[in-house]
Amino acid sequence: MREVDASAIVDAIKKLCMEANYDLEPDMLRAFDRALTTERSAAGRQVLQTLKDNARMAQTKRMPYCQDTGVVVCFVELGQEVHLTGGGLDEAINEGVRQGYTEGYLRASIVRSPFDRVNTGDNTPAVIHVDVVPGATLRFSLMAKGGGCENRSKYKMLTPADGLEGVKGWILECVRTAGPDACPPLIVGVGVGGTFEKAAILSKKALFRELGSPNPDPAIGAIEREVLERANRLGIGPQGYGGDTTAFGVHILAAPCHITSLPVAVTIECHAHRHKEVTL
Amino acid sequence: MIKAAADGIKEVTPPLSDADVASLKAGDRVRISGVLYTARDAAHARLFPLIEQGKPLPIEVRGQIIYYTGPSPARPGAVVGSIGPTTGGRMDKFTPALLELGLKATIGKGARSQAVKDALRRHTAVYFGAIGGAGAVLSQFVKALEVVAYEDLGTEAIRRLEVEGFPAIVVNDCHGGDLYEDGVRAFAREDA
Numbered sequence A: 001m002r003e004v005d006a007s008a009i010v011d012a013i014k015k016l017c018m019e020a021n022y023d024l025e026p027d028m029l030r031a032f033d034r035a036l037t038t039e040r041s042a043a044g045r046q047v048l049q050t051l052k053d054n055a056r057m058a059q060t061k062r063m064p065y066c067q068d069t070g071v072v073v074c075f076v077e078l079g080q081e082v083h084l085t086g087g088g089l090d091e092a093i094n095e096g097v098r099q100g101y102t103e104g105y106l107r108a109s110i111v112r113s114p115f116d117r118v119n120t121g122d123n124t125p126a127v128i129h130v131d132v133v134p135g136a137t138l139r140f141s142l143m144a145k146g147g148g149c150e151n152r153s154k155y156k157m158l159t160p161a162d163g164l165e166g167v168k169g170w171i172l173e174c175v176r177t178a179g180p181d182a183c184p185p186l187i188v189g190v191g192v193g194g195t196f197e198k199a200a201i202l203s204k205k206a207l208f209r210e211l212g213s214p215n216p217d218p219a220i221g222a223i224e225r226e227v228l229e230r231a232n233r234l235g236i237g238p239q240g241y242g243g244d245t246t247a248f249g250v251h252i253l254a255a256p257c258h259i260t261s262l263p264v265a266v267t268i269e270c271h272a273h274r275h276k277e278v279t280l
Numbered sequence B: 001m002i003k004a005a006a007d008g009i010k011e012v013t014p015p016l017s018d019a020d021v022a023s024l025k026a027g028d029r030v031r032i033s034g035v036l037y038t039a040r041d042a043a044h045a046r047l048f049p050l051i052e053q054g055k056p057l058p059i060e061v062r063g064q065i066i067y068y069t070g071p072s073p074a075r076p077g078a079v080v081g082s083i084g085p086t087t088g089g090r091m092d093k094f095t096p097a098l099l100e101l102g103l104k105a106t107i108g109k110g111a112r113s114q115a116v117k118d119a120l121r122r123h124t125a126v127y128f129g130a131i132g133g134a135g136a137v138l139s140q141f142v143k144a145l146e147v148v149a150y151e152d153l154g155t156e157a158i159r160r161l162e163v164e165g166f167p168a169i170v171v172n173d174c175h176g177g178d179l180y181e182d183g184v185r186a187f188a189r190e191d192a
């Protein structure tokens, strides 16, 4: 058994919340650069250049890249040989979020109830998913997930007869209906298979993969490439002003499923793709 | 008031007249200077019943511009934190009533409903787009900020901003023009 104190989790999460919001990952910066060389639309190129400038300014001024600093979605890989001391896991993650958002000048965007809609004031609670894994380490993959794009995420139960073409068509339909509302260029996270909730969780998890790196299964990698190319022929473009850069990436994760089912969940992520990981 | 600058960008200064608004076309780039009022979901939900009951609003909207945004907190010494637009479509339910009171423009991102587009025509008003997610860049154009109503709503309070050269683009004009539709028409490829 390895002991990990809850205070170490609080500190780690606090740091991740701040860094995620101030420092866009290098894969995103590379995506802006690449798109600037391929985008035919002048308005689209201007948007991409502004977003690049925005990333630099956020980093140097330690201010959030986007004012919607998101809901914190935290995936935890908890080694089964870890013994947590000094507090509970959820409690520690939420304390880290609280400190990160209040001390980091990040926006409080969470309401305590979907019905009375009173802001909790510190961006807690986070949405937490825990997997217990072999080993003695704790891994946190954290995302500050924007609301505007999340509101365009969708789910559909296809039938086995709909097949692969059905899956591709549904993903494209989600990109089309997200349109300018979700702040394109988008990153499209897709969960295929499992059950209703499993597909949705996979669609979020898929977003953590480095942008531009395909699914290790070459057959799935080929689907990702095809859907991305087709998404970029829709014409929506950066901010929806028209253009060739509607999405930066399509990331698919698949899971076994029931003989009757073909669940497909699509998480729409915007260019404010703020994610960080740490292992304790 | 609207003036075309040497670089082709239109300089927009509220209050706006019908003639000002009518001169704007979808796709026009603008720089806005002067006063903007911020309001988003929660503030609109409070304004709407006041309008329905014919009561006075905490801000005078005639000729003015509402910016759909909820800024992040300012660091000490800064005017504001990040301040980019939020999705305009969520305010669709409330917008026609505000336009009827003489509001001339809104700034957001994302598509508006047909009802709002019709109201833009009927009341000679315009919907601007600002770049969603460019909140750090956009903060530079905000020179002063003051909460004027609903302070308890935090980021969703109504704020009076003074901006200088705030960049935006005309998404929906009062003649039925729509930048998003034009954009897709120009760039969509047959085999999508």
Ligand code: SF4
Binding pocket: A066, A067, A068, A069, A145, A146, A147, A148, A149, A150, A181, A182, A183, A270, A271, A272, B084, B085, B086, B132, B133, B134
């Ligand atoms: S969709 Fe993303 S970039 Fe756009 S406002 Fe929301 S968080 Fe920011």
